[in-house]
Amino acid sequence: MENDTGTDGAVVQIRGVSKRFPGVQALEDVTLDIRPGEIHAVAGENGAGKSTLMKLLSQLERPSDGTIEIDGKRVRFRNPRYAQQLGIAMVHQEFALAPHLTVADNLALGREKTRAGLIVRGSQKQRARELLERVRLDIDPGRRVESLSVADRQRVEIAKALAVDAKVVIMDEPTATLTEHEIDDLFELIEELKSDGIAIFYISHRLEEVVRIADRVTVMRDGKVVETLDKGDFDESRLVSLMVGREIDNLYPKQESEIGDVILRVQGVTRPGILDDCSFEVHAGEILGFAGLIGAGRTELARAVFAADPIKEGTIELDGQELNLSSPSEAIAAGIGYLTEDRKGDGLAMQLSVEHNITLARIPGAGMWIDRRREREVAERRREELDIRTPSVRTPVEALSGGTQQKVVVARWLETDARVLFFDEPTRGIDVGAKAELFKLMGSLAADGRAIVLISSYLPELINMCDRIVVLRDGRTVGEMNRNEFDEERIMALASGVDREAA
Amino acid sequence: MSTHAGASPRGGLSLGLPDRVRDRMQDIASQLAAAGGLILVAILLTIASPYFLTSNNLFNIGVQVSIVAIIAVGQTLVILTGGIDLSVGAVAGLGGILGTMAIAKAGLPIAVGILIAVLAGAFIGFVNGVLVTQMKLPPFIATLGMLGVCSGLPFIVGGENAVYGLPSGFRLFGEGQIGPIPLPILYLIVIAVAGHVILKRTKLGRYAYAIGSNQEAARLSGIALNRYLIVIYMIPAALAGFGGMIAASLVHSGQPNYGNGLELNVIAACVIGGASLFGGVGTIGGTMIGAFLMAVITNGAVLLNITQYYQEVIIGVIIWLAVWWDQVRRRRLSAASEQMGRRKADGDGDGDDGGEPGGGARGGGSRAEPGSAHAS
Structure with missing residues (x-):
């Protein structure tokens, strides 16, 4: 990590910086430099200290130890506005x-x-x-x-x-909400800024992007710098093993399961201006993927089936029985579950405990009364079953990591005995290790005979995890393919509509 | 049990204590500032005035605080959902007029008069709930309008004059005692305990927390939002009708302008007691401490001959301090737990900075929560 400290000409030199929060060492003896006109990526699992490092640079926090120099001058810590005056600007994720x-x-x-x-x-x-x-x-x-x-x-x-x-622009997960095409445009722009001599401090979970764009990568783990690598010395798998500190043999643990009868059949679902004649079906034991660009209607279709939004036309059948759902509570009663895309926005009640979030959709008890003993049992059972890592089921979910929060949401839906589960961008904001674990869980849910629908903007996830993929474009279901026909380019073509003539 | 008020950093207080005890401690910690203030003021007053710590005076405080505290039990529920009820003062006035008119003018039995006041309140709360859930008015606006309506109605219904001619038995309702304990204090105890049980043991209470913490998540978990919200809005209004009758009994008449500004004391009690106006956080215990803190200060001011204006200033400052303290505490906790959450849950990540990438694009039901508003 200290191979080339003190480089002359570095625009930012971070030297031996530590940051302690009460009871936690968030950063420990971090040394790295950012040179003018370079794209310096920081890779690391969540909790590795990336965001704390950013906060120090943009002066939202001050270090407990160590120094930061800009253009060779040691900076004082005041406030984000002062950091801007020094030439450090931040492009926020939100x-x-x-x-x-x-x-x-x-x-x-x-x-x-x-x-x-x-x-x-x-x-x-x-x-x-x-x-x-x-x-x-x-x-x-x-x-x-x-x-x-x-x-x-x-x-x-x-x-x-x-x-x-700005001399240094910090970009925090800049591609998280962009489409493939927009990402390409963004990278072009980043290259231009770079040629103007501006340094980019680039933070992203998406390692293939890091590999593609970064001149140097600093890998962090547990608040420490593991290594800084020059271009050519890193690829995705090297980064992953450095980040995690161990080899992850399989990012996508796909479990083959027996595919049974159709559980859910959706036909001609229409919501004026949003969904147009969408149809799909999903079988017991199957993982069905929804592919499409942002705004193609994948989330909207899931919400429509779940009766979170009203539909104008279309039928929804469960086990051959037509359902007439008018609210999520009816959908839940019928056996449909929907894990929202935005855990914080509409998935979890953040101030409530793990226990209360798990039981929210079905609280044990009689009539209006809550049976707190059974509630506790239910929560403890799910905690064990899903390996929910929390100090106590009474801990508020806001204190947990993203991957753990996601498991709490899964636990809630298992508790409703849902037979059809929609996972909407379930891996967003969670780490490599947690992702693999979540996929494994999805596989075992399918193997139990549930029908799983996976919505993801990240094609490798869909291609590796799904048995079948339905492609949406402009609110319509435009294509479908089986596992043996999966092809990234064809899916993209369907999703963007470029091959309409060719097909 | 756990109020989610105290985001427990892992390990923080563990000391090998059972969960239950630890939660209880955190519960208390969350109200520590208000409780500490209450104890401090009580000690100071005990030293300053020999009369303060007499049962007579303490019962006196209890009676004085009873109306505000009773209504605040209901207000806590509404505030927990992220709402607010500004109309409770006016509803108390209206309920008092309707109830006393039923007794004095229509000659109905006292119990029926009280029931009428409570039902009138419940109906008004129902309308508040409908305005909020069906017409989608912000609770502040819905109940501000109701405050206007209910301030005017007593004069329209009963004219300019107070309602007199109440039977002497009606005095007992507010002035009676069981043993040495004045009835209003007993009413308060029963209602506060019931409120606590509702919050902690019933689905209604749980849903109040869930709705206030994340309304869309609650809806998508199958909670019939509108139905529960309407019921929740009926509670403070019904209690306001009841409180209005206690007030009428204490002055032995129905005063059309009673309750003017009462809502502010009610809301202040909740806020001083740790309830968050953003919803999701608060307890009945805290609200009671808040109400008693204000009452003790008022009482002390009377004992020490300090004019009313000073107490108003003091209470205003206390509201600031209570909310400020709460935010400082919360910020510290969330900074610490954010870090610990990451470190301890090995190999298992966290949405890096509290930011969900999708949030900006979709802007669904998400909104800022005070608890998550760490310095950024």
Whole structure:
């Protein structure tokens, strides 16, 4: 880790930095440097200290020990605004833009040019135009941020970093919400920034992206730097083993299971403007994948089947019986479960305990009364069965890691005896090790005769885990293929609609 | 048992204690500031005034606090769901007028008059619930409107004058005693215990926490949101009708302007007691401590001859301190537990920074929670 410390010409030099929180050593003796015009990626499992490191750089936190130098000068720690003045800008994972303000206003936020206390609008717009041009975003700076697509918002965010003449731009999971195509565009832009001499400090879970774009990678584990590798010295599997500290033999533990009868049959489901004549079926013991671009209607279709949103037309049959569902509670009673895409947003009650989250959909008891003893038993049983790593079932779920939280959600749905389970982007925000574990769990659920629907934006997941894949585009089910026909390019073509003529 | 108020950092207090005891300790810790304040003020007053720690005075405090505290039991439920009921003061006034008119003007039995006040309150709460769930009004607006309606109605129904001519038996309702204990204190004990049991042992209570913690997650878990929310809004309003009748009994008349501003004391009691206006966090015990803290300060001010204006200022400052303390504590806990959660759950990750990548794109039911608002 200390092979080339103290390099001259480093724009940022982090030296022996440690950060302690009460009872926890979040960072320990971290030394690394960022050079001008390089893309320096940081890889590590969650909890490895990546986000703490970012927080120190952007001065949201201050180190307990060690120093950070910028252009050879030791920096003092004040606040994020001071970090910006020093040339460190952060592009947030969830964009830190004010949605109701215009693009120009956002770009000038905190640095408004004023005359006699009034904002000078003209020069602000002009400046915004220049910045937007640098990030190759061709939009009117007078537009409100809320009207922009996610990818465009991200560009505005990057433009904001340029507005402060950043020398280092920290990007935290910048591709998490982008489509393949948008990712390519983003990488082009990153290369341009790089050629302007701007250093990019790139944080991502997606190792293939790291391998593709980074000039150097620093791998972290347990708050320490494991190693910093130059381009050519790393590939995905090397990074994984360094991150995890052991070999992970199988990222996608697919379990072959007996595929039985059709459990769920969905026909012609339509929600005006959102879903159009969607049909699919899923068998007992099967893992069915939903592939498609963001906005193709995968989540919406799952929600429609689960009766979280009303449908206008279409039939849903379970075991050959037509269902007429009008609310999630009826769907649950019928045996359908839906694990939401956004655990924090609509999956878990974060302040409630593990136990209460597990039983939320079906609380043991009679009538209005809760049988707390049985509730405890249920929670303890699931905790053991799914290996939910929590100090106690009474711990609030907000204190748990993402992978553990995901298991709590799974436990809730198992408790409802669901026979059809929709997993909507279940691996989002969880680590390699936890992912493999979750996939294993999905496999054993299928092997028990349940029908599983896996929604994922990450094709390798679908291709490795599913028995069959249904492709959606623009709210329609446009294709379907079996495991032996899986082909990444064909799925992408169907999902993006480029081969319509060719087919 | 566990109020999720105290996000327990792992290991923090373990000391090998059983879960139950540990949770209880955290429960208490979450109310420590208010409870500590209450004890401190009580000790100071005991020293400052020989009269403070007499059973007479303590019962006096109990009677004075009873109405606010009774209504606050219901308000706690509403606040737990992330809502608020601003109309409780006005409902107390309206309930008092309707109940006393039923007794004095219509000649109905006292018990029936009280029942009418409670039912009128429950009906108003029902309307509040419908405004919130069906018309999708923010609770603040729904109940602000109801505050207006119910402030005007007593005058429209009963005219400008107070309702007099109540039978002397009605005095007993508010002034009676069982043994040495005044009835309003007994009512409070029964209602507070019932409220506590509802929160901890029934689905209604559990759902109140769940809805306040994450409404969409609750809905997607199959909870019939609207039905539960309507029932929850009926509770403080019904209790306000009841409280209005206690007040009427104490002054032996129905006062059309009674309850003016009462809602603020009720809400203050909940907030001082640790309930979060963002929902999901709060307990009946905490609310009771909050109510008694305010009452003891008022009482002390009277004993020490401090004008009313000072107590109002003091209570205002206490509200600030209570919420500030709560946030400091929460921030510290969440920073610590975030880190520990990662470290201890070996090989098992965490959404790196509390941020779900999908959140920005979808913007579903998510919203900021005070608990997760760590410095960022």
